[in-house]
Amino acid sequence: xxxxxxxxxxxxxxxxxxxxxxxxxxxxxxxxxxxxxxxxxxxxxxxxxxxxxxxxxxxxxxxxxxxxxxxxxxxxxxxxxxxxxxxxxxxxxxxxxxxxxxxxxxxxxxxxxxxxxxxxxxxxxxxxxxxxxxxxxxxxxxxxxxxxxxxxxxxxxxxxxxxxxxxxxxxxxxxxxxxxxxxxxxxxxxxxxxxxxxxxxxxxxxxxxxxxxxxxxxxxxxxxxxxxxxxxxxxxxxxxxxxxxxxxxxxxxxxxxxxxxxxxxxxxxxxxxxxxxxxxxxxxxxxxxxxxxxxxxxxxxxxxxxxxxxxxxxxxxxxxxxxxxxxxxxxxxxxxxxxxxxxxxxxxxxxxxxxxxxxxxxxxxxxx
Amino acid sequence: xxxxxxxxxxxxxxxxxxxxxxxxxxxxxxxxxxxxxxxxxxxxxxxxxxxxxxxxxxxxxxxxxxxxxxxxxxxxxxxxxxxxxxxxxxxxxxxxxxxxxxxxxxxxxxxxxxxxxxxxxxxxxxxxxxxxxxxxxxxxxxxxxxxxxxxxxxxxxxxxxxxxxxxxxxxxxxxxxxxxxxxxxxxxxxxxxxxxxxxxxxxxxxxxxxxxxxxxxxxxxxxxxxxxxxxxxxxxxxxxxxxxxxxxxx
Numbered sequence: 327x328x329x330x331x332x333x334x335x336x337x338x339x340x341x342x343x344x345x346x347x348x349x350x351x352x353x354x355x356x357x358x359x360x361x362x363x364x365x366x367x368x369x370x371x372x373x374x375x376x377x378x379x380x381x382x383x384x385x386x387x388x389x390x391x392x393x394x395x396x397x398x399x400x401x402x403x404x405x406x407x408x409x410x411x412x413x414x415x416x417x418x419x420x421x422x423x424x425x426x427x428x429x430x431x432x433x434x435x436x437x438x439x440x441x442x443x444x445x446x447x448x449x450x451x452x453x454x455x456x457x458x459x460x461x462x463x464x465x466x467x468x469x470x471x472x473x474x475x476x477x478x479x480x481x482x483x484x485x486x487x488x489x490x491x492x493x494x495x496x497x498x499x500x501x502x503x504x505x506x507x508x509x510x511x512x513x514x515x516x517x518x519x520x521x522x523x524x525x526x527x528x529x530x531x532x533x534x535x536x537x538x539x540x541x542x543x544x545x546x547x548x549x550x551x552x553x554x555x556x557x558x559x560x561x562x563x564x565x566x567x568x569x570x571x572x573x574x575x576x577x578x579x580x581x582x583x584x585x586x587x588x589x590x591x592x593x594x595x596x597x598x599x600x601x602x603x604x605x606x607x608x609x610x611x612x613x614x615x616x617x618x619x620x621x622x623x624x625x626x627x628x629x630x631x632x633x634x635x636x637x638x639x640x641x642x643x644x645x646x647x648x649x650x651x652x653x654x655x656x657x658x659x660x661x662x663x664x665x666x667x668x669x670x671x672x673x674x675x676x677x678x679x680x681x682x683x684x685x686x687x688x689x690x691x692x693x694x
Numbered sequence: 695x696x697x698x699x700x701x702x703x704x705x706x707x708x709x710x711x712x713x714x715x716x717x718x719x720x721x722x723x724x725x726x727x728x729x730x731x732x733x734x735x736x737x738x739x740x741x742x743x744x745x746x747x748x749x750x751x752x753x754x755x756x757x758x759x760x761x762x763x764x765x766x767x768x769x770x771x772x773x774x775x776x777x778x779x780x781x782x783x784x785x786x787x788x789x790x791x792x793x794x795x796x797x798x799x800x801x802x803x804x805x806x807x808x809x810x811x812x813x814x815x816x817x818x819x820x821x822x823x824x825x826x827x828x829x830x831x832x833x834x835x836x837x838x839x840x841x842x843x844x845x846x847x848x849x850x851x852x853x854x855x856x857x858x859x860x861x862x863x864x865x866x867x868x869x870x871x872x873x874x875x876x877x878x879x880x881x882x883x884x885x886x887x888x889x890x891x892x893x894x895x896x897x898x899x900x901x902x903x904x905x906x907x908x909x910x911x912x913x914x915x916x917x918x919x920x921x922x923x924x925x926x927x928x929x930x931x932x933x934x935x936x937x938x939x940x941x942x943x944x
Contacts, residue, residue, distance in 0.1 A: 335821045339814065521807040528806035528813055529799040536793045539782035546742060547860065548768030548797035557803070603784065
């Protein structure tokens with residue numbers, strides 16, 4: 327078991343526990359930076375997809391994992407982000423401006439949904455956000471002059487100073503081509519994680535957590551519930567909007583049903599399976615979400631033909647996994663990971679009941 | 695310091711608090727007693743602004759706080775603990791104490807996201823306050839423990855610590871001794887006196903344990919069915935015929 331001697335408050339505030347801790351993350355970043363040199367085109371595009379999912383996942387994690395508000399309508403923000411970004415590009419607004427603008431537009435819409443969501447929680451909020459997603463889809467479908475309706479919208483290539491970001495570059499001396507867009511997404515993901523990790527160790531992030539764990543005592547601590555919820559919603563929407571904008575380039579041609587309820591559920595699954603209330607969970611969840619379809623396609627080779635060709639196999643597996651996680655590991659992959667770490671930390675002394683779920687004491691019932 | 699003037703609060707046909715008037719002086723340990731359903735917690739919830747008063751006014755020194763929002767109450771310097779403990783259960787003790795310092799924040803969203811010097815200095819300041827409280831209440835060994843997994847007695851103490859992190863002028867406590875064993879109650883008496891005298895915090899507490907009240911309270915208010923019975927020293931109230939009648943019904 328390793329103890330870290332903290333000799334100043336700064337050490338406790340720092341994101342990285344010590345140099346060893348920092349080293350591993352540094353190594354991870356380094357590996358991700360040189361990976362495209364050795365990985366094929368397919369692997370690169372899968373990793374790009376992982377980064378984009380992680381950005382959207384971070385958005386939803388802030389809302390669900392940290393503020394305790396459930397949204398089934400995040401596909402709407404993906405769609406909004408994608409359309410705003412694409413339309414701005416169409417009118418020759420540069421990539422570096424249009425992506426933040428798309429985020430701001432989504433943030434404003436998030437604020438509006440947040441306002442509507444103030445009086446509802448739990449299942450009711452989930453349904454309200456679902457309704458919002460339907461509205462967005464229908465508006466985009468019918469506002470033909472702007473969005474092209476069902477014919478969709480072609481996404482122009484992202485450029486910075488005339489340089490095409492979606493091009494593949496052949497690196498001298500190597501056979502494989504390196505996708506520039508991979509790096510764009512990676513840098514944005516690292517930036518997003520940096521901002522969110524900082525926010526979560528500051529008063530705003532803590533006010534989200536306060537709202538999640540007990541609204542009544544959050545108020546008694548001087549946290550303005552309205553402000554915290556609206557802030558969380560709009561931040562979440564803005565991040566998801568960025569992911570939507572990036573995803574538009576991956577898709578190439580946008581349709582009103584490019585992002586549907588299935589994507590909302592997938593995102594929700596990302597945060598639940600990854601681990602509610604942890605930033606690591608977002609990455610674990612994104613990896614899981616990218617690997618699952620691969621695993622399913624491998625599985626298809628072993629299953630009887632009748633099962634493979636009759637649709638519904640994928641939703642069945644997705645749903646079962648979600649239920650299994652909710653029942654057996656509510657804190658997701660990250661929760662399991664921490665338990666494994668603890669097991670080795672306390673090796674011969676690990677107590678089985680450490681994480682036994684206990685009945686919590688009665689909450690104040692008199693107030694409400 | 696705190697004035698309740700003709701407070702009335704009813705739920706449907708039930709008058710939980712009925713024309714209640716009293717004054718809490720600066721430095722008091724003011725205890726509210728009464729049988730179950732007397733409206734004691736309702737009085738605290740009125741002060742915390744969780745409930746709206748139908749009639750009457752609440753004054754904190756020269757501020758009328760009858761109509762301010764529940765989150766603004768903390769900014770006026772009023773902290774609060776709950777009967778059944780309302781901690782942020784998935785967070786550590788330290789995090790709970792940090793959350794409580796929300797009202798003292800000087801940063802905004804941008805400086806927090808970038809975590810520039812201002813935000814870092816603020817975090818250090820918050821931690822110093824939290825460590826002071828941890829030191830005061832001897833919570834060192836629980837600093838990094840998740841509050842949901844702590845024994846009830848410790849949770850109660852953490853909740854008091856969390857309230858102190860607001861650096862309040864007035865502390866409202868709802869049955870601080872409920873669920874504690876005799877030794878813990880004994881300790882609690884000492885904490886309450888320390889908080890009152892060393893930190894100069896005026897305390898209003900709802901309490902059932904008469905021995906605790908006799909030891910620490912400077913004044914006691916007895917109420918039944920939402921109405922005031924009497925106010926006085928613990929001895930006076932204990933022997934007041936109407937109080938005895940309210941408790942024993944004879």
